[in-house]
Amino acid sequence: MKVGLFIPCYVDALYPEVGVSTYKLLRSLGVEVFYPERQTCCGQPMGNAGFQKKAHSLVETFDELFSGYDYVVAPSASCAAYVRFFHPEIMPEKECRAATKTMDIVEFLHDVLKVQSLPTRFPHKVSVHNSCHGVRELGLSSPSERNVPQFNKIIDLLRLVDGIEVVEPERKDECCGFGGMFSIEETAVSARMGQDKVRRHIATGAEYVTGPDSSCLMHMQGVAQKNHLDIKFIHVVEILAAGL
Amino acid sequence: MAAKENILERLRANIGERFEMPNIAINAIHYDNVVEKFAETCRTVSGADVVMGTPAEEDERGETSTVHGDIGVAENGCIWIPQREADRSFLFRSEHLNIIVKASDIVSNMHEAYARISESEEYFKDYKYGTFISGPSKTADIEGALVYGAQAARSVTVFIE
């Protein structure tokens, strides 16, 4: 199985260790991993700001770079969702071949590789951050608004880790207030949402907040530091790949 | 009549795809002991008192009024009360309302209730009004505090015959 690794721009620049963990974890599970070096960004920041049309050539390039792989895997639910659901909308005149096979790492491990065990130990209490696009676009967990069978793929995977204690905050899938451009344009509300979210994570007694989106974690970390709220942040893939 | 023609004209010009009417068949909640469930819902959801039986005597119109309901709905405590006399204001002006409903007229859900109303020739023949009432008048408009007796009946007793 050939997997194209998509490391979104901000993960590339700010959280390279998340990319490395993704790579190591996939390799350890016997997956052949490729990283097309001309990749940059999925275009979500522009779409989010109202300039989706400026992302057209990025969509085209993305498809050229990634359409040859069996799957495209990214350690970022929001970016994976943007590729899957918005690329076809941005480039309707062509078939987006990469879009349908683009997945977040959690989805890929849970649904495709169907990972049943991991040689990993992480003896800490973690509070799961169910990020909006993970929940409501990719279906990583059942949305709290809906009357559907309850599930959570992130928690399923974390439970494979030795020594871990997994909890969820009150209002388990309320938005943390990042929202891309939202956090810059609506700074006051965004910061308030972030504070509320971080406080609910802290109230669980967890040492770490973990989730499938470094963007939410980045936002919450910035808010936590600014307000001297004491909790650590770690991407879910870093836990799953701990010790590799 | 220009407005009507203009509106309809614009609608005809602007409506895009026309969607089919679905066949409304909901696999709706059903209660085996519908009377017991109805009584429970009236107490807990509607905030009404429930008495199994008939009121001792029909009170004079004033503080208390008594009225017959035709359908009781177990899922939400609604009771269908069609207008049967020229003045219906007593239903709302009374401080207390007694509603009598037959156990055999209790259904599980609103789909069944509306089906019954549709089938009956009687409703809306003489008086063109009917209402579902579920308990006393309520409000939570002041700081979300639930208060009974906002405008209409302050208390309701449901008699199940």
Next chain:
Amino acid sequence: MSTLHSKRAAEYQKNPDTVTHHDQTFYNVRAKRDRMAQALPEWEELRDMADRIKRHTISHLDTYLEKFEAAATTNGVHVHWAEDADEYNDIVYSILQQHGVKKVVKSKSMLTEECHLNRSLEEKGIEVIETDLGERILQMMKLAPSHIVMPALHVHKEDIRDCFKAQIAEYDEFRRCFYETQNKPIPEDENDADPTMLTFVARLHLRNQFMTADAGMTGCNFGIAETGDVVVCTNEGNADMSTSIPKLHIVSMGIEKLIPDYKAMGVFQRLLARCGTGQETTVYTSHFRGPKPGGEMHIVLVDNWRSRNIGNREHWQTLKCMRCGACMNTCPVYRRSAGYSYSYFIPGPIGINLGMLNDRLAHSGNVSACSLCMSCDNVCPVKVDLSHQIYLWRQQLDDFNCANPMKKAMSNGMATLFNHPQLYVNTLRLAPLANHVPHSLMHNCLNPWANGHEMMKFPKKSFHTLWKTIKEEK
């Protein structure tokens, strides 16, 4: 470069306790809604059906309107058609004038807010009394609604007490009467603000209004095309009070309120209160099919841009909305910014969209009020894709010159950077230099991120750089 919403919302944040209270109040309503949804196994089936019935009805509105008019006319109702707010206000006034009406009692109607009916009638010398408790409080305090279902939940009870004291002449008498009926001693502190007491005072005050009004007005939650019924749902019974005492009943109804028949009504009745307030039902679900004996009933069908908006291929589905308010209660931005932060009279996700549909130049300042969390899409009983609609409006802002120039510049910059892989990689190499910018410079007012966040630190090596090593190890 802030939007109107963001400025007002920032102002609102200055009192964090108010924000906490507002957020929790409306989150509680959302939580009640969730419990309703979980209690019905057929919940998603109901939403799916409601969506399909509305799609059908809205896309056949021309035929259903004629059907409804015919049925209502047969029932002895006078049906009027209004193209816009002015025409609607004129029609209502002329009906009132013909009947020599001086005072109108009315139950809650968002359409009358949309058309500014009260102001129009008051200017012509007609007294209008709102009878929904929340609306009455706002009317007395000269405030606009902050929410479409619970319009005055943001007002503190002490302010309501002060308002009642000042404006209800019989306040002391009504208050005394309350404690007597409760067999309780009258509190020595005259400044008690018990919501039950205040509600009782309002009850007696409004009783007088019902008895002395010449006409009653209601809105309409659902119009049933087959039978001509107007269905009005309330918890207080004020729509029924307003229409069972005065002889004249005028219904204001947006043309999108139609549903086909009673079978459809069953679906919507089950959803409306569960979604809106988290109750199994409203206390009253009243069907008005015709005038009272010796009375008159009029229905005014109001278009006010709906027939134009139906032609908007991207946004027509907002016409499915039945104004339950669930999208507001779940919206994390609405809960923390409250109704007055929005320029349109309907706030929250549906209000952002309806405002844009009706006047996009006036209301583009609300489009920022969304983190695209998509919670609203999942509570909407008729499945309006609210967040995607907002996303689509953002794409159009630049076309009518309402785009934020900063965002435009950033998007242009990003497009250049991301379309040139070599430039992108070089920039990544330089990024860690930002770590050495002095804190004070980084945290200046020109950097909106730094208002709420500590700046992030760039690692020495990007993934792109690390990959070179990984590749060699392979």
